[in-house]
Amino acid sequence: MDLTVILGILGAITTISIGDLMEGGNPVHVVHITSLIIIMPTTLLASMVSTDGEHIKGAFKSLGIIFKKSTVNLEERIHQIIELSTMARRDGLLSLEAKVAQLDNEFLKQGLSMAVDGNEIETIEETLELVIEETEHYYHGCAHYWILAGETSPVLGLVGAVLGLILALQKLDNPKEMAEGIAGAFTATVTGIFSAYVLIGPMGNKLKAKSHHIVKEQKLMLAGIIGIVHGDNPRTLEAKLLNYLSPAEEKHSQFN
Structure with a gap:
């Protein structure tokens, strides 16, 4: 988690x-059940109106990405690429064929398979850049759904509050019931604002942040694949790939 x-x-x-x-x-x-019913489902349904169906489905499938720890480990990926680079430089690209079949990442497997099959670097780069572009667009759309829902939630909280006040004002002859109705109405406002800034909205921004790591890993792998095809020195290639690590991450060379 x-x-x-x-x-x-x-x-x-x-x-x-x-x-x-x-x-x-x-x-x-x-915690007011009526407020939850008015706001939460309505917020999610209203946000569907302006979101592509593919991204709506993806938004719910991406909940695991939001709540689970990121599986992206750039240091391990660099280590893996440098091992493949060393093997290709020593034994040739065709020696990677068996290794490619065992790879756990479809992006890396696709790129290296194209390399082993003898595709030109330009073809490999164009193909994988398209994959990166579509991946970025997909996760951006999924994150946008949750962000939009977060922006919608406070407004629907206001709608719920107004509906509650309308009902409460119909009880002017019973001040106690009217006061309880007004109190219940304002729970809708609290629910809407809380959902927007603690739950739904932050979920969208978290998905956007984690998708950045997924895309960055793909860009790193593309640079690694190009380096392998070029026949770059593994030490030089590693130095290049280590630049993909953020300033918060320590850069350790496996050659030291």
């Missing part, structure tokens, strides 16, 4: 609850 997501959501709920309790409130009272 991605602790930044889990701890972020649970931490936000905890701090809001503590603040409410300190003021004499009860966080449980904010």
Whole structure:
């Protein structure tokens, strides 16, 4: 699990609850079933109107990416590419044929298969750049669905509050019921804002951030494949690929 997501959501709920309790409130009272029904499904359905069907389906399939720890490990990928580069430089590209069949990454497998099959570098580069472009577009569309839902949620919270107030004002002859109705109406506003800035909206931004790592790994692999086909020195190729690591990551050469 991605602790930044889990701890972020649970931490936000905890701090809001503590603040409410300190003021004499009860966080449980904010959980209003009617408000949840009005806001959550409506938000997701309304966001479908302006989102491509492929990206709607992908948005829900990508929930695993959001809540699970990223599987992208650039250091391990560089190590793998340099091993393949060393083998190809020593024994020729055809020696990679058996290794390619065992690769766990479809992008890397596709690129190296094209190389082993004797395709020109330009053809390999054009093909894989198209894959990268489509991957980026796909995840951007999926993330946009959640971000759009986050932007829609507060407005629907306002709609829920207005509907609650309309019903509450019909009970002017019973001040107690009217007060309870008004209190219930404002739970819709809280639900909408909370969903937008703690749940749905951040989920979209998290997916966008993680998709950046997926795309960066593909760009790294493309550079590695081109280097292998060129017959670059493995040490030189590794130095180039290490530049794909962020400043927060330490760069360790396997040749040291």
